[in-house]
Amino acid sequence: MNQVGAVGLIAALVFAIYGMVSGAIAGKLRSPRMLKSAQRAVLGFFAMTTLAVVALEYLALTNDFHNSYVASHSSIALPLVYKIPVLWAGQEGSLLFWTWLLSIYVALAVLLNRRKNRQLMPYIIAICMGVGTFFSLLTFWVANPFNQLSLATATGVTPYAPPDGNGMSPSLQYHSMVIHPPMLYLGYVGMAIPFAFAMSALMTRQLGDNWIRVTRRWTMVPWMFLGTGIVLGGQWAYHVLGWGGYWAWDPVENASLLPWLAGTAFLHSVMIQEKRGMLKVWNMVLIILTFFLSVFGTFLTRSGIISSVHAFAKSDIGPWFSVFLAIIAAFSLTVLFLRLDFLKTENKLDSIASRESGFLFNNWILLAAVLAVLWGTIFPVVSKAIQDVTVTVGPPFFNKVMIPIGLLLLFLTGAGPLLAWRKTSFQSIKRNFTFPLIFAAIVGGILFFAGVHRLYTWMSLFLCAFVAASIVAEFFKGARTRMKTSKENFFAALYNLTMRNTRRYGGYIVHFGIVLIFVGFAGQAFRFETQGLMSPGDLLRAKDYLFRCESIDTGQKANYEYETVALSVTKNGHALTVMHPQKRFFLAEQQSLSHVALHSTLAQDLYVVLEGQDQDTGKAIIHVIINPLVQWVWIGGMIVLLGTLLALVPSRIERQMADLHKNKEEVAEAHHVL
């Protein structure tokens, strides 16, 4: 199977190169036959990378430790459910996984555009296959997951398989790790498609509203995956790392946030181009930046160039990625520069008080956030290069810089949708802002008298109330208008209103999810923690909660030994629950990991960690954290996901517009073929 996988890799590389060249020729010569050939190369690329992935999974599932990668990242006792993630547990497998996901995306793009966007497709294939060539080359040449272990003996080199593998990093043996990396990778890789659409539109001078309309959906999908991956990553950190937080501004976390922020800016500013024909160059810059940051994120995650709690491997792929990033920047900016004349703004701004300027300032804040996160992330490398001093840039820096930016963004999330396109009259501003501001002022007042005096926390909750009220008002106003005009009841009006313009109302739901996430963030200000040494019968108080150590037990599972403490919890004298924090020692990996015990409500989480054993007394070290409002971060994440899915559903207006475009395209296609 090892050879099968290796053959798959070589064949994938050949298909990628052929697809890139044939796609470019098809674009240049406008040859339908060459395009067909390039499309087949894409399908071949998909088939061969799939073959390589299946081969590696087979080797992992059958514990074939002749394979160096499997021996390094799996073990016999590793549960079956974690043998599948072996694919992305290390460098080589991750790069193969990246390549495979790209092949899926490109194959889908080809299949969904068999009869559409014929002029754009040749260069889309060429660009995607160019990216595929780079990753195939890397997987084949630099980080091949099909290297075999061998022993040098007197008679020559013989294949070798250790009796057991090294196992998987214990921190990866957690259920959300089965889906968190694929989500992130689907996000990173997927940004190649809108980038390719944009480049192809530039190269073919097809810069009407078609490419932007198609690209929006191709951007939303990876953006959704990236966002979901980020939230799942936060959940993983919260449950596994044992420090009671979900975001530590680690370089690898930042790497995932950067393309998400740039993609968010693009998804907003693209609306100005659709509605008003403005910001055309800017949108190109944003999509280039988003893809660039996606590759940069992969580079940061896999290269180990910056120290990170998530950097699973240090390797020599750095220079390869540097060259590739330089190629992306040089190619895309050159193409953009050559087509600047075709990207003239079609309209002028009627008023500063308009949706257009709202989006512009939203872009300003999002890009400032990108700059701040990027600069903080790479500063240790810059510092080392310039002043030869190693510095650390961690949460104190990012919290200081990013909280004000986040609050500004939150304000614009509420204010932007209250402005009308072109021009908003003073009366309209007054009418639209009155209810949200009054509601926010009431909430702010209550919070102040309830003892919330920290400025940022208070502001965050005040703005959350403002944005939530503005969203509710938008739904309410729309439904009320429909009730009047269509004689529908409130719920039917709400449903029809949403389905008539899924993009707009899906967007509002996404905004509402963001509000809930910010509510969760604000809860961190009220975090409480304590620590104690406990043996059976000991008590530990944390605010209203009293923990009693009932027993300390040890045990063994297939791949780890554990020590667990049973803690009965009472709140104000009433029995609440029994919690079982664990300390696990993974045998193959010779590493230990805390398994957090959680008791979650919407108000707060009781978060209990068994830190270990006190060396002097032999007692268990119990760390208790009371984390208010954390659940709202996860609920908010889910609502963002649901809102995005809703926005992806074609609305009634869009379907009508699509029919119109289809007719136009068929006419254009007929001219093109002739």
Added chain:
Amino acid sequence: MSFSRLVKSLVLVLALVSVAMAAQAPSQIEKDIGDKVYCLCGCVTSLNTCPHPNCEVKDEMLRIIRADLKEGKAEPAILQDLVNKYGEKVLAAPPAHGFNLTAWILPGVGLLIGLFLAIGIVRRWRRPTAQAAAPAGAPPVDENVLSAVEEEMKKYVD
């Protein structure tokens, strides 16, 4: 249960609780410092969040902090002691002097440049408003009519 037994039980509970809490709970200043420095064992997290059990580096750093606290040193002096021993990389954020100042300034500068750019773009985009361009004597647009039109546009054009 008699009243005296209840009181005795409560006293016992409180004693146990206070013993358990006093044994390990770090002071607030110790926690604050623990957030401002990184554990240098390789975990790449702050001292408070180092996930390694019985981490020697963390224990050594905590010893320094506690000894300094016992001597009555203030937070800046304790942080300086840690920098003297481990170098600047122990700090969770670069100190704001010399080249490190750029780490702090650049995001703000970027924000300002972005703001000026956005304002510049808005100005360039502006064209004379309809009212300014309207011929003299033309009736002014009714604000109520204008806002009603805006609401309609939001419903259908958005």
